[in-house]
Amino acid sequence: MIERFEATRYVTSRLTDELVVASLGNPSVDLYNAKDRPRNFHLRNSMGMASSCALGLAMARPKEKVICLDGDGSLLMNLGSLATETVRSPKNLIHIVWDNRSYELTGKQPTATAFRTDLAKIAEGAGFAPDKVERVETMPAFRQAFDRAMGGDGPWFIHALVENNRAKPPRVPFSPAYLKHRFMIALGVEPG
Amino acid sequence: MPWAQDVVAALKAAHVRFINYLPDAMGEQIFRIVREDPSFELLPLAREEEGVGVVCGQALGGVRGALVMPVSGLGNAINALASLAIPYKFALPMIIAHRGALGEFNQAQVAMGQAALDILAALRIPCIELKEEKDVPKLTEGALRLCYSSESPVAIMISTQVAGWKE
Numbered sequence: 001m002i003e004r005f006e007a008t009r010y011v012t013s014r015l016t017d018e019l020v021v022a023s024l025g026n027p028s029v030d031l032y033n034a035k036d037r038p039r040n041f042h043l044r045n046s047m048g049m050a051s052s053c054a055l056g057l058a059m060a061r062p063k064e065k066v067i068c069l070d071g072d073g074s075l076l077m078n079l080g081s082l083a084t085e086t087v088r089s090p091k092n093l094i095h096i097v098w099d100n101r102s103y104e105l106t107g108k109q110p111t112a113t114a115f116r117t118d119l120a121k122i123a124e125g126a127g128f129a130p131d132k133v134e135r136v137e138t139m140p141a142f143r144q145a146f147d148r149a150m151g152g153d154g155p156w157f158i159h160a161l162v163e164n165n166r167a168k169p170p171r172v173p174f175s176p177a178y179l180k181h182r183f184m185i186a187l188g189v190e191p192g
Numbered sequence: 193m194p195w196a197q198d199v200v201a202a203l204k205a206a207h208v209r210f211i212n213y214l215p216d217a218m219g220e221q222i223f224r225i226v227r228e229d230p231s232f233e234l235l236p237l238a239r240e241e242e243g244v245g246v247v248c249g250q251a252l253g254g255v256r257g258a259l260v261m262p263v264s265g266l267g268n269a270i271n272a273l274a275s276l277a278i279p280y281k282f283a284l285p286m287i288i289a290h291r292g293a294l295g296e297f298n299q300a301q302v303a304m305g306q307a308a309l310d311i312l313a314a315l316r317i318p319c320i321e322l323k324e325e326k327d328v329p330k331l332t333e334g335a336l337r338l339c340y341s342s343e344s345p346v347a348i349m350i351s352t353q354v355a356g357w358k359e
Contacts (some may be wrong), residue, residue, distance in 0.1 A: 021249070034291070041252060045275035046269065048247035053276075056249025059210060080238030084246075087236060174299065176279040185280055189254030191281075 004098050004162040005016045009034045011067065011096070014150055016107030018065040019057055019187075023050035025105050027069040027098055029167035035117050038186035042172050042179055048078030051085065051095060058090035058155075061187070065092050065150065072099040072113045079122065082157075091153040095123075096146075100164040108164060120159040128157045195328045195354050196221035198227070199287065202332035203258060206340070208285065210235060210250050210257035212243045218289035218355045219260050240265030244272035248282045254338075258285040263292060263308045263349075264301065272316060277345045284345035285336055290321075295357030312347050319347040322354050 004026065011020075012035035020040045022028040027050070028042040041057075042048050054068035074095050075082070085093065101114040113119060120135040132154055134145035142160055149156035174182070184191050193336075200222060211226050213219055214234045226232045235257075243259040250257035261269070266288060277284045291298075292305015312319045320335040322328050332348060339346035346352045 019253075043276070044279070046245070046272050048241070049248075049272055049276055052242040052245025053249040053252070056210075056212075056251075057244035057253045058235075058249075060250045060253025060255035067282075078239075078242065078245075080254050081242050082243075084242055177281045180280045180282065183252055183293070184254070187252075187254060189252075 002162045005030045011129040020067045021054040022069040023071050023074040026167040032172045033191045040185050047168035048074050051081040058093040069093045070097045072111050073103045093155040094149045098162045098163050099107045133157045137161045193221045198328040200225045206336040208256045208258050212246050213260040216262035216289050241270040242270045247284050260287040262289045265326045281343040283340045283343050286347045288349050290349050294352045303307050317345050321349045323351045
């Protein structure tokens, strides 16, 4: 099984100019603690919106890689976004889902992936190319899948089965408007 | 339809490129003009809430998008508006086709259509209603200016008074 923070640190160790969108809770807190940078955008609420936000960003910035760090609970709340992602199929999009099979932060209640649901199969059914959907359970397999996604055209879907650990604090200390402006300033984009 | 041409002209003048949408008969009046204009790109959504995330992502990347949807979709988008567009201060133009109001035939459209203006008011989202054909260019241009200057969601509600109702 993959340790989510270690995998997040691997992602951040490979970053140069890439843009990262993190879902609320564990994906966001791990990203903040692995490496805080202006090109990281954190959802502070809006469960399910990370994938949609990353799609919009990938459409607007076709020359930069956009990495979405999602969770199983969040993606299950917005499964339609997988279908919408493949309508455009942006080559620069890497959608990573940390699947711990639970709503960890609210008391480890099981999500549907604790039963019969397989998010990698859903991604394929939604229209991701089968050779760009990876289901990984070990760190070496995750590193290999992520390196492949960083080096080639997507969209990629990496379904990472992770241990059910709570992200260690501190939480992201920034206000939503600050996160937005910091990100846009880093891209040289005028707010508004 | 002249009102739809005026709305599209205002979107184009405001440099909106992405038209993210859930369709309905009123919206189609807009899409048929947009499809013929290469300065726009259309993105069909599965649910209106996605559109809030998508427009915010497009804005983060420096490209303007709009969300075009029927009023029922406003109900599907509420938490994303309240937790993403509003606190992060994203300019989010929403072009909303009003059902459940003047001329409505379907009782199941009425509650959402009647509540929509109050819901927007409760969220402090300005709502500009397009009721008269002659006012459409000015009101749409003004609503978009407000949206971008305030970095906030703004609703442009298309009334059946201007767009006609379903028979």
